[in-house]
Every structure is written in structure tokens, then in C-alpha cells.
Amino acid sequence: MLDRRNFIRNTGLVLAGSLFPLTDIFGNPSKKLNVCLVGLGNYSSTVLAPALQRTKYCKLTGIVTGTPSKIPRWQKRYGISDKNVYNYETMHRIADNPDIDVIYIVVPTGLHAKYAIRAANAGKHVWCEKPMAKTEAECQAIIDACAKNKVKLSIGYRMQHEPNTRTVIDWAASKPYGKIKTVRAEIGYNVTNPARTWRLDSALGGGTMYDLGVYALNAARYTTGEEPVSVTAKQMTTRPKIFNETDETTHFTLEFPSGAIAHGKTSVGKSMHELYVDCENGWYTLAPFSMYGGVQGKASDGKLLNIHIENQQARQMDDDALSIINNTPVMVPGEEGIKDIRIVEAIYKAAKNRSKISL
Structure with missing residues (x-):
């Protein structure tokens, strides 16, 4: 029979094991989640797959691709077995594969819902790259599918995991510089010769607001800690022959319940990369605020926001x-x-109708 001391000690160990991943004698996690990447485009091949090699709790074990010629290279580089290789038509068979725990959706935005729902129906946890989908209805369908199949759903907003950004998120609640008055969030790149990829295809979810502007929009929301009540916007292009389906530049203004105003701008015709927050008793900024590395900033009192991590995606x-x-x-x-x-x-809608939209 266990005495009281042993009971508490043993119970504590059980509780600890339920809250933290078990490790071996060297401190390495004994459990890693096996991840399958869906879509082997640039972000998967040059960013996510290398980042998976730097994670503690993940392992790349599967791929889904519509390009057979990519398979040998991926198998050789990452040791992926034949039974963990799928195409989009056979992806549903992952349901019978215990070597895959998580399916990460990295296809064009307009296809996110289709394959995220397929992943959920396979009974696997779903990681979906941002933006979540093209429409609110598609987003809800993904949420419903994951809930129905009792799997977790995470959206790939890497910035919300980044430590300097986490400080800004915390300040939305603590307000160390007083009430937030205005937020300016700008992200853009001067793309002189845009490639004819899905990002210029409206049906596939292309468009600068979807691709880049969602960073500025998300930043406005996490910086204020509020949900906007109205929006106005305008869109423009200097290259109508190229941007005949999608926006080249978008400006938007959000009004929040507290009275805070956020001005967002995104473009592939101008380089810019700053988040600036003006408060009653000071200000703070991150510049750059959403690049893959080098996120840093400062505040009006001299405080620096300069915590460095090796890899945001990891x-x-x-x-x-x-x-x-x-x-x-x-x-x-x-x-x-x-x-x-x-x-x-x-x-x-606001840009098209040139009107204020209540949210």
C-alpha cells in the first residue's frame, strides 16, 4: 500500500507526464509528431521542410504532390518511404497510415478548404497555412470538419509565435504606454516583374491583400486586442495589364470599439515593413515586423524588442x-x-463599393 508521501510523489509524476512531453535520459523528447506536407512548392521546399529538421517535436515523414518528378528528390533528401508518398487523388488513404499524425496544407489559398477538409476526414490533425481560406464560408467548413473528426486545427500565423510579437500582443492587454490611439501596419515588396503564378489568379485566392495584407490585418487585431467594428478601403494598380484580376496595392482603415484606428497598407509595388503603435503616453514599433528573421523594434522609453530565435517556422x-x-x-x-x-x-467589398462596411 502506498503511504501518503509516495502517493503524492507518484501522482505528481503522472500529472507531470500528462502536461509535458516525456524525454529520454539525454533530455530529448521521446515522442515526435509525424508531419505530412501537402503541396511541395517554394514555401514547403525552401522553408518548411528545412525548418522541420530543426524542430524538437516534429518529424517530416510524408508528402502529397501532384508532380511526380519531385518525389525522388524529396525521398532522398528526407528519407521518406514509398508508403508515405501520396498524390492529391490518393491523399484520403492517409487515414490508414499510422506513420502520419499531422497534415500541413501548403497549397494555394483557394484550395485550402478542399484539402484541409480532406485531411480532417482522414482523422489527422490539420495545420493550414495562412490565409486560412478564400472565404468565410470555406473557413467555417474547415473548422466544422476538424470538430466533427475531433482533430486539432492550427493556422500558420508564424508571427504569433515570435517572441517580440508576443510582447506586442501582451501589451494590448497591459497597455504600458497608455491607451492605444492609432496603429499603422504596412507590408510590401517592390516586385518589378511578377511571375504568372497562382498569386495573380483570383480563383485560386491570389491577390496582395490575401498574400501579404493579411499580415498587416492580423497585426492590427493582435496589437489592439480588439475586433474592428467597421472598415473602409481602396485598391489601385499601376500595372493593370498584370494586375487585371487581383490587387497590386490595398489601403484599409479599421475602427475599433475603444476608438483606436488602424491604418493598413500592402503592396507588391513598394517596399515597406513596419508596425507602429501610437499611445497616450508613448509609442512602440517593430520594423521589420513580419519577415522570416530579424524582427526587432523599440519603444519611446528606450526599451528594445530584440529577442532572437533561430527559426520562426520551427x-x-x-x-x-x-x-x-x-x-x-x-x-x-x-x-x-x-x-x-x-x-x-x-x-x-468596401474598396469596390467605395463605402464604409460595418463588421
Whole structure:
């Protein structure tokens, strides 16, 4: 029979094991989640796959691709077995594969819903790249599918995992510089010769607001800690022959319940990369605020925001993996993704109608 001391000690060990991943004698996690990437385009091949090699709690074990010629290279580089290779028509068979725990959707935005729902129906946890989908209805369909199949859903907003950004998110609640008055969030690149990819295809979810502007929009929301009540917007292009389906530049203004105003701008005709927050008793900024590395900033009192991490995507995927291993809430759930897309749709409507849209 256990005495009281042993009972407490043993119970504590059980509780600890349920909250933190078990490790071996060297401190390495004994459980890693097996991840399958869906779509082997640039972001998967040059960013996510290398980042997975730097995670603590993830392992790349599967791929889904519509390009057979890519398969040998991926298998050789990452040791992916034949039974873990799928195309889009056979992807549903992952349901019978115990070597895959998570399916990460990295296809064009307009296809996110189709394959995220297919992943959920396979009974696997779903990581969906941002933006979550093209429409609010598609976002809701993904959320519903994951709930029905009792799998976790995380949206790939890497910035919400980045430590300097986490400080800005915390300041939305603590307000160390007083009430927030205005937010300026700008992201853009001077793309002189845009390639004819899906990003210029409206049907596939292309458009600068979807691709880049969602960073500025999400930043306005997490910086204020509020949901906007109205939006106005305008869109323009200097190259109408190229941007005949999608926006080249979008300006939007959000009004929040507290009275704070956010001015957002995104473009592929101008380079810019700053988040600036003006408060009653000071200001703070991140510049750049959403690049893959080098995020840094400062505040009016001299405080520096300069915590460095080696790889944002590795941090993001480890955080998401831990939520699955420990069965805790994910940091960026589907409900976060759908809020942005609801506003993105309103931005396009406001720009088209040249009117203020209530949210």
C-alpha cells in the first residue's frame, strides 16, 4: 500500500507526464509528431521542410504532390518511404497510415478548404497555412470538419509565435504606454516583374491583400486586442495589364470599439515593413515586423524588442505539436483565421463599393 508521501510523489509524476512531453535520459523528447506536407512548392521546399529538421517535436515523414518528378528528390533528401508518398487523388488513404499524425496544407489559398477538409476526414490533425481560406464560408467548413473528426486545427500565423510579437500582443492587454490611439501596419515588396503564378489568379485566392495584407490585418487585431467594428478601403494598380484580376496595392482603415484606428497598407509595388503603435503616453514599433528573421523594434522609453530565435517556422510547428502532445489549446486556432478572412472579404467589398462596411 502506498503511504501518503509516495502517493503524492507518484501522482505528481503522472500529472507531470500528462502536461509535458516525456524525454529520454539525454533530455530529448521521446515522442515526435509525424508531419505530412501537402503541396511541395517554394514555401514547403525552401522553408518548411528545412525548418522541420530543426524542430524538437516534429518529424517530416510524408508528402502529397501532384508532380511526380519531385518525389525522388524529396525521398532522398528526407528519407521518406514509398508508403508515405501520396498524390492529391490518393491523399484520403492517409487515414490508414499510422506513420502520419499531422497534415500541413501548403497549397494555394483557394484550395485550402478542399484539402484541409480532406485531411480532417482522414482523422489527422490539420495545420493550414495562412490565409486560412478564400472565404468565410470555406473557413467555417474547415473548422466544422476538424470538430466533427475531433482533430486539432492550427493556422500558420508564424508571427504569433515570435517572441517580440508576443510582447506586442501582451501589451494590448497591459497597455504600458497608455491607451492605444492609432496603429499603422504596412507590408510590401517592390516586385518589378511578377511571375504568372497562382498569386495573380483570383480563383485560386491570389491577390496582395490575401498574400501579404493579411499580415498587416492580423497585426492590427493582435496589437489592439480588439475586433474592428467597421472598415473602409481602396485598391489601385499601376500595372493593370498584370494586375487585371487581383490587387497590386490595398489601403484599409479599421475602427475599433475603444476608438483606436488602424491604418493598413500592402503592396507588391513598394517596399515597406513596419508596425507602429501610437499611445497616450508613448509609442512602440517593430520594423521589420513580419519577415522570416530579424524582427526587432523599440519603444519611446528606450526599451528594445530584440529577442532572437533561430527559426520562426520551427518555433511555430513545435508550439503546435506540443498542443497536440499535451492536449492543450492551440495558439492560433481556426477561429483566429476566420476572423481575418471575414474582414478581408469586407475590405474587398468596401474598396469596390467605395463605402464604409460595418463588421
